[in-house]
Amino acid sequence: MSEFRMPSLGADMEKGTVVEWLKQPGEKIARGEVVAVVETQKGAFEVEVFEDGVLSEILVPAGAEVPVGAVLARIDSGEPKPMAVPAPRPADMPAPSVPLPPPPRPSPRPAGERLRLSPAAARRAAELGVDPRGVAGSGQGGAITLADIEAAAARAARPSGEKGRRGFDPAAMRQAIASAMARSKREIPHYYLGLPIDMSRALQWLAAENARRDVENRLLAGVLLLKATALALKEVPELNGFWADGGPRLSTGIHVGWAISLRGGGLMAPAIHDADGKTVDLLMAALRDLVIRARTARLRGSEMTDPTVTVTSLGERGAERVYGVIYPPQLAIVGFGAVRPAPAVIDGAVAARPTVYATLSGDHRASDGVSGSRLLAAIDTHLQAPETL
Amino acid sequence: MSAPPRRTTYREAVREAIREAMLRDPRVFLMGEDVGRYGGCYAVSKGLLQEFGEERIRDTPLSESGFVGAGIGAALNGMRPIVEVMSVNFSLLALDQIVNNAATIPHMSGGQFAVPLVIRMATGSGRQLAAQHSHSLEGWYAHIPGLKVLVPATLEDARGMLWSALEDPNPVLIFEHVQLYNMEGDLDAAAGPVPISGAAIRRPGRDLSIITYGGSLSKCLAAATALAAEGIEAEVVDLRSLRPLDDATIMASVARTRRVLIVDEGWRSGGISAEISARIVEQAFYELDAPPARLCGVEVPIPYPKHLEDASVPQAESIHAAARTLVRPGPA
Numbered sequence: 262m263s264e265f266r267m268p269s270l271g272a273d274m275e276k277g278t279v280v281e282w283l284k285q286p287g288e289k290i291a292r293g294e295v296v297a298v299v300e301t302q303k304g305a306f307e308v309e310v311f312e313d314g315v316l317s318e319i320l321v322p323a324g325a326e327v328p329v330g331a332v333l334a335r336i337d338s339g340e341p342k343p344m345a346v347p348a349p350r351p352a353d354m355p356a357p358s359v360p361l362p363p364p365p366r367p368s369p370r371p372a373g374e375r376l377r378l379s380p381a382a383a384r385r386a387a388e389l390g391v392d393p394r395g396v397a398g399s400g401q402g403g404a405i406t407l408a409d410i411e412a413a414a415a416r417a418a419r420p421s422g423e424k425g426r427r428g429f430d431p432a433a434m435r436q437a438i439a440s441a442m443a444r445s446k447r448e449i450p451h452y453y454l455g456l457p458i459d460m461s462r463a464l465q466w467l468a469a470e471n472a473r474r475d476v477e478n479r480l481l482a483g484v485l486l487l488k489a490t491a492l493a494l495k496e497v498p499e500l501n502g503f504w505a506d507g508g509p510r511l512s513t514g515i516h517v518g519w520a521i522s523l524r525g526g527g528l529m530a531p532a533i534h535d536a537d538g539k540t541v542d543l544l545m546a547a548l549r550d551l552v553i554r555a556r557t558a559r560l561r562g563s564e565m566t567d568p569t570v571t572v573t574s575l576g577e578r579g580a581e582r583v584y585g586v587i588y589p590p591q592l593a594i595v596g597f598g599a600v601r602p603a604p605a606v607i608d609g610a611v612a613a614r615p616t617v618y619a620t621l622s623g624d625h626r627a628s629d630g631v632s633g634s635r636l637l638a639a640i641d642t643h644l645q646a647p648e649t650l
Numbered sequence: 651m652s653a654p655p656r657r658t659t660y661r662e663a664v665r666e667a668i669r670e671a672m673l674r675d676p677r678v679f680l681m682g683e684d685v686g687r688y689g690g691c692y693a694v695s696k697g698l699l700q701e702f703g704e705e706r707i708r709d710t711p712l713s714e715s716g717f718v719g720a721g722i723g724a725a726l727n728g729m730r731p732i733v734e735v736m737s738v739n740f741s742l743l744a745l746d747q748i749v750n751n752a753a754t755i756p757h758m759s760g761g762q763f764a765v766p767l768v769i770r771m772a773t774g775s776g777r778q779l780a781a782q783h784s785h786s787l788e789g790w791y792a793h794i795p796g797l798k799v800l801v802p803a804t805l806e807d808a809r810g811m812l813w814s815a816l817e818d819p820n821p822v823l824i825f826e827h828v829q830l831y832n833m834e835g836d837l838d839a840a841a842g843p844v845p846i847s848g849a850a851i852r853r854p855g856r857d858l859s860i861i862t863y864g865g866s867l868s869k870c871l872a873a874a875t876a877l878a879a880e881g882i883e884a885e886v887v888d889l890r891s892l893r894p895l896d897d898a899t900i901m902a903s904v905a906r907t908r909r910v911l912i913v914d915e916g917w918r919s920g921g922i923s924a925e926i927s928a929r930i931v932e933q934a935f936y937e938l939d940a941p942p943a944r945l946c947g948v949e950v951p952i953p954y955p956k957h958l959e960d961a962s963v964p965q966a967e968s969i970h971a972a973a974r975t976l977v978r979p980g981p982a
Binding site: 379381404406407 | 908935936937938939940941979
């Protein structure tokens with residue numbers, strides 16, 4: 262018997278709401294299968310299990326909000342195991358909060374902290390049988406209001422067959438970004454490097470390649486930048502991984518978090534797993550899939566926690582350079598500006614060449630500028646040999 | 651009720667009310683500083699001396715204690731005096747007469763003597779009359795058992811409250827906000843006496859209750875209109891009477907909206923808003939979805955310069971902002 266816990270789907274996630282259970286007690290589940298939809302400040306995510314077994318008991322009903330680490334369900338795996346979810350990858354994520362009161366309604370607030378609950382909300386909660394300790398407050402100073410209670414009751418009452426609420430609250434997303442970025446700038450001593458990269462060869466290769474492809478199979482320049490970065494990280498591994506327990510913990514897998522801006526505001530950087538080993542076609546397909554799912558709130562929980570590095574590409578209409586803020590606890594963010602004609606000195610003469618300005622923001626606790634320079638140089642080298650990408 | 655409404659002002663409505671009382675009851679007379687030959691310092695009683703003569707429209711010396719006391723004596727002896735005190739600030743000179751005599755005699759005489767006296771006074775800021783003529787002390791009088799304290803904010807109430815007050819056997823204080831005298835509007839030609847108890851809901855709403863009275867009512871209504879444009883529906887409650895307070899109407903409104911903003915020009919500390927807030931917490935605690943909020947006068951003597959005077963009391967803009975914060979806390 263093991264426990265399936267509320268996962269941490271981002272550095273600053275403290276709690277989540279179970280929107281929907283996709284598996285019912287008694288059903289068999291396989292490793293990697295999506296069992297629940299969880300809503301966070303960044304929207305709704307599908308959460309997978311990490312082992313085979315039978316879902317034996319659901320402890321947190323749909324609609325309830327619980328802290329990261331709360332036991333959501335028990336899984337009968339046939340053998341005793343401590344936990345169904347591996348320890349959250351970055352070790353400085355909130356640890357599964359210990360010992361939780363017996364479900365069904367765990368409290369996201371530390372014991373002793375007074376609940377800020379309006380009198381009207383308190384009375385309504387009692388009438389509706391809603392435990393206000395599991396409800397996030399929207400009132401003054403985070404107080405729980407009547408509307409919060411009624412919304413929680415409505416979520417809890419939603420038939421399990423009905424699709425959970427999808428999409429995200431832009432204000433909550435802003436808050437999530439605010440806390441992650443503020444934490445980054447507070448904790449991570451960034452260093453910044455930049456390198457203009459000649460894109461003539463890459464774009465020529467891309468044009469020739471796309472000329473013989475169907476419209477739907479055409480490649481975007483971004484996928485070359487992605488692949489070149491992944492390959493470069495393989496050569497400069499000290500920028501790939503997390504800062505955890507007071508030291509760098511490098512990752513063998515290169516899971517690139519690709520920054521996707523959402524319509525209506527906000528930003529996500531879900532993982533493209535093992536990007537160094539994927540062909541450009543596979544990467545292109547993965548990118549398309551991610552963008553669609555990010556914008557329809559269909560991302561998986563693991564895609565939010567897995568990235569070992571972030572790449573942000575501003576695209577054709579973007580600025581020339583981007584000096585990124587590292588998403589904690591990652592070690593680096595690689596940025597690409599718009600590809601633009603720029604003067605380049607070639608054989609002692611000035612010529613206009615399509616150029617992309619690559620930048621690196623690195624965590625100076627984990628690496629130095631020398632490594633960063635090597636990374637940018639390696640990206641450049643790979644982009645000069647597009648046929649090998 | 652068949653005659654069409656006519657365009658008039660708050661000042662004319664008060665004058666009409668005095669005329670009606672004088673015509674209906676020969677025991678009624680008006681007494682105060684400059685009410686006769688000058689026509690009243692706010693021109694309320696203009697023309698009444700010519701119409702009713704010196705016996706019933708009586709100019710008094712500058713002695714509030716003296717003429718308010720004379721009014722009490724006249725009331726005790728069967729008259730129905732209307733005493734005008736130029737400004738609530740000056741009424742402090744008559745505080746002993748009002749608090750120690752008018753309010754207590756019916757009680758101390760075991761009900762043998764009624765004091766059917768009406769004292770009208772101007773209150774409030776907004777006319778650049780500085781710190782000795784602009785305060786809002788009606789909340790103080792609302793503290794005193796034995797008094798009734800009325801705060802007409804509309805033409806109907808300005809027209810209708812006086813007669814009902816004269817009919818009441820107790821001393822009744824009517825506070826006329828100085829900024830209201832020029833307020834124009836339509837008044838039913840048949841407008842007459844109105845009840846002097848009970849608050850009125852001047853605008854229904856679902857998202858919060860704005861409780862106010864007197865000179866702040868029109869500002870609250872303006873704020874409510876602006877709030878409506880943002881999707882916030884404010885219910886505006888006009889108290890009409892500060893003593894007694896209409897708890898039932900207040901609590902019913904709070905029970906509907908669950909949020910309350912109390913607006914008055916008086917100072918915040920120990921003011922009438924504090925009393926209202928306390929009653930809401932006592933009587934409607936479990937209806938509340940947010941702490942009651944107060945928007946009161948800044949705790950300074952009312953300044954003379956126009957911009958500082960305006961800044962020292964609630965205005966439509968600040969009421970709007972306070973209401974929005976109450977309904978939508980956090981960044982807008």
